[in-house]
Amino acid sequence: MFEPDHHLVLAPIKGVTNYIFRNALEATFGGADSAIAPYIVTKESGELNQRQLFDVDFTKNQLPTTAQILTKEVSQFLHVAKLYKDMGVKKVNLNMGCPYPMVANRTKGSGLLLHPEKVERLLTEIKEKCPIEFTVKIRLGRECTSEIKKIIPIINDLEINDLTIHARLGKQIYKGSVDINGFEECLPLLRTIPTYNGDIKSVTDFNRLSKRMPQIKKWMIGRAALSNPALLSQIRGEVFNEQTYRSKFIKMHQMMSYEYLNSANAKSDYLQRMREHWLYFKDIFENEHKVYKKIKKAKTIDQFHEVIEWAMDQEISENILN
Numbered sequence: 001m002f003e004p005d006h007h008l009v010l011a012p013i014k015g016v017t018n019y020i021f022r023n024a025l026e027a028t029f030g031g032a033d034s035a036i037a038p039y040i041v042t043k044e045s046g047e048l049n050q051r052q053l054f055d056v057d058f059t060k061n062q063l064p065t066t067a068q069i070l071t072k073e074v075s076q077f078l079h080v081a082k083l084y085k086d087m088g089v090k091k092v093n094l095n096m097g098c099p100y101p102m103v104a105n106r107t108k109g110s111g112l113l114l115h116p117e118k119v120e121r122l123l124t125e126i127k128e129k130c131p132i133e134f135t136v137k138i139r140l141g142r143e144c145t146s147e148i149k150k151i152i153p154i155i156n157d158l159e160i161n162d163l164t165i166h167a168r169l170g171k172q173i174y175k176g177s178v179d180i181n182g183f184e185e186c187l188p189l190l191r192t193i194p195t196y197n198g199d200i201k202s203v204t205d206f207n208r209l210s211k212r213m214p215q216i217k218k219w220m221i222g223r224a225a226l227s228n229p230a231l232l233s234q235i236r237g238e239v240f241n242e243q244t245y246r247s248k249f250i251k252m253h254q255m256m257s258y259e260y261l262n263s264a265n266a267k268s269d270y271l272q273r274m275r276e277h278w279l280y281f282k283d284i285f286e287n288e289h290k291v292y293k294k295i296k297k298a299k300t301i302d303q304f305h306e307v308i309e310w311a312m313d314q315e316i317s318e319n320i321l322n
């Protein structure tokens with residue numbers, strides 16, 4: 001059951017949980033206490049994706065949002081962290097969980113977990129020099145859960161107090177089940193209480209996990225909050241009927257459309273960005289396959305808006321109403 005001292009974090013999902021989504025969620029269904037933004041990649045040249053950089057600009061964000069960096073280079077991390085400080089960002093997170101082979105094989109993301117000596121050097125220097133609060137998101141390992149056991153003493157020694165653990169291995173990518181036993185094994189070894197992340201898909205999942213691990217206070221939720229934007233509020237005990245759900249979702253969608261269409265960078269790829277959201281939003285509807293097929297078929301903004309008008313009249317899935 002949700003308790004007043006529980007804290008819900010919206011997970012970073014690259015391409016989806018940008019400030020436009022985060023603000024629209026906060027203004028309609030609500031339910032998140034904070035968010036971590038999707039990662040920005042650093043390069044030796046210092047070149048940075050400007051849209052991703054400004055995604056965490058303090059003035060644009062309604063939710064307290066931690067920035068996230070994917071790198072293995074201390075100097076590159078610190079360079080971006082300083083830019084974030086100037087933008088009013090309060091916290092920055094190191095991504096040590098990204099599972100994709102192109103990333104992990106280059107000793108970045110979850111690839112770092114195979115090299116505790118590199119992790120020690122990286123975290124020690126960042127912790128010492130980072131101009132804003134430094135936080136970490138990791139998995140249980142890349143190949144096996146014994147890997148995190150070698151990382152935990154480093155986290156403890158450096159007093160990194162904000163740690164999120166996605167209870168999977170890097171090699172699982174995003175598939176297979178989460179390893180709750182593996183997560184629980186970390187708890188007595190850690191000096192800090194971590195944020196739990198992985199496969200909270202419903203209020204029932206949240207209630208089961210929070211009952212099993214009463215010491216956990218922070219819970220991070222990703223994909224299921226994109227498929228059902230009411231989930232975080234439902235976990236807090238809010239109840240939506242078909243009518244209230246529909247009107248909030250229409251409002252949320254209108255806010256997102258408006259922001260995308262009026263933002264200089266996003267207008268040209270409006271359809272592509274909205275399709276990425278609908279990969280998840282389709283699950284709101286009973287006939288999700290038909291809805292998504294029509295979304296994919298819309299080739300112009302007008303056609304897309306026609307489909308949206310039709311979709312908003314479709315029956316909402318019973319699974320997501322409580």
Ligand SMILES: Cc1cc2nc3c(=O)[nH]c(=O)nc-3n(C[C@H](O)[C@H](O)[C@H](O)COP(=O)(O)O)c2cc1C
Pocket residue numbers: 011012013014037038039068095097098137166174197198199200220221222223224
């Ligand atoms: C398409 C996709 C993109 C993701 N992008 C990021 C990211 O930018 N940074 C990060 O730390 N995790 C990222 N994740 C992982 C999620 O934040 C989260 O750890 C994972 O999905 C498990 O939580 P969930 O089961 O609640 O979705 C991504 C996951 C997916 C499926």
